[in-house]
Amino acid sequence: MMGKTKLAYISIVGKPNAGKSTLINLLVGEKVSIVADKPQTTRQRILGVLTLEDAQFIFLDTPGWFPPKHLLGEYMQKTIKKTIEDSDIVLYVIDSSVELDDDNRTLLKFVKDQGKPYLVLLNKIDMVSSKSIEERKKEVIALGVSEEKIIEISALYGTNKELLIEKLKEIAPEGEFLYPPDMLTDQTDKFFIAEIIREKIIHLTYQEVPHSVAVYVDDIEEKKDGNLLYIRATIIVERPTQKAIIIGKDGQMLKKIGTLARMEIESYYQKQVYLDLWVKVREKWRKKPEILRELGYE
Numbered sequence: 282m283m284g285k286t287k288l289a290y291i292s293i294v295g296k297p298n299a300g301k302s303t304l305i306n307l308l309v310g311e312k313v314s315i316v317a318d319k320p321q322t323t324r325q326r327i328l329g330v331l332t333l334e335d336a337q338f339i340f341l342d343t344p345g346w347f348p349p350k351h352l353l354g355e356y357m358q359k360t361i362k363k364t365i366e367d368s369d370i371v372l373y374v375i376d377s378s379v380e381l382d383d384d385n386r387t388l389l390k391f392v393k394d395q396g397k398p399y400l401v402l403l404n405k406i407d408m409v410s411s412k413s414i415e416e417r418k419k420e421v422i423a424l425g426v427s428e429e430k431i432i433e434i435s436a437l438y439g440t441n442k443e444l445l446i447e448k449l450k451e452i453a454p455e456g457e458f459l460y461p462p463d464m465l466t467d468q469t470d471k472f473f474i475a476e477i478i479r480e481k482i483i484h485l486t487y488q489e490v491p492h493s494v495a496v497y498v499d500d501i502e503e504k505k506d507g508n509l510l511y512i513r514a515t516i517i518v519e520r521p522t523q524k525a526i527i528i529g530k531d532g533q534m535l536k537k538i539g540t541l542a543r544m545e546i547e548s549y550y551q552k553q554v555y556l557d558l559w560v561k562v563r564e565k566w567r568k569k570p571e572i573l574r575e576l577g578y579e
């Protein structure tokens with residue numbers, strides 16, 4: 282691969298009906314499936330991954346979107362805050378076919394206050410006269426957003442998709458890809474569970490284990506008439522020293538990772554979970570097709 286690659290977690294926020302899902306579909310493709318029948322979780326779920334030649338964007342769901350009257354609710358603020366904290370870039374989607382209201386303004390201020398790089402997307406421009414778009418734009422600028430942060434788009438028709446992607450590339454930090462390019466535009470349970478485990482590793486081992494640690498869920502089996510999920514997962518690191526850190530003294534670290542991950546998976550699926558974790562060393566695994574295949578990345 283030529284030059285440095287970029288990697289960014291991106292959260293998409295906005296009022297209901299702003300066009301967030303349409304935007305995700307536009308960027309990541311129609312294949313993104315959202316596991317809608319699962320109970321709410323406060324955890325950030327990944328909606329999809331867009332892999333380009335030189336950048337990888339991981340889009341995060343905004344959990345627990347409440348009706349506008351609850352916009353100032355504490356829970357709401359917490360969930361958005363958490364999502365934004367977990368991301369490198371925030372996309373704030375506004376339905377520009379309707380006038381900005383207090384909720385839009387509050388949410389915008391909230392996004393700005395989080396201090397992360399953000400873009401304001403004036404969506405649905407296909408429905409609006411250019412005069413109205415200019416008005417919205419002026420209003421957003423008056424709220425303290427610099428003009429280069431505002432992009433007019435139509436998520437439905439794909440207008441300015443490339444422009445948006447270019448802007449994202451500009452803002453995104455440098456980083457190596459976390460996922461094999463051909464993996465997932467699909468959200469699967471395996472992937473979701475792997476992300477929970479990976480998150481625990483990163484949190485518990487701090488900087489000692491690089492973000493390049495990979496987790497692959499080998500198997501999920503329903504047992505006891507579906508009341509128990511048996512999950513076998515493999516943690517892949519690139520060096521034996523990293524394996525030692527993850528396992529910890531007398532296996533304490535791995536136990537901790539397993540317990541925290543299990544509790545979160547249990548609360549998400551509302552089922553008892555047995556989590557079987559393995560740690561493997563695979564040098565430069567991301568560059569080796571045979572290892573990728575072994576890990577299930579086709």
Ligand SMILES: Nc1nc2c(ncn2[C@@H]2O[C@H](COP(=O)(O)OP(=O)(O)OP(=O)(O)O)[C@@H](O)[C@H]2O)c(=O)[nH]1
Nearest residue numbers: 296297298299300301302303404405408435436437
């Ligand atoms: N004309 C037009 N319609 C759009 C555009 N983007 C989204 N829509 C429509 O707006 C409606 C809401 O879009 P969604 O993508 O479901 O909005 P959302 O923000 O995900 O909504 P919630 O799931 O309620 O939070 C749908 O009917 C879309 O087809 C656009 O650019 N132009």
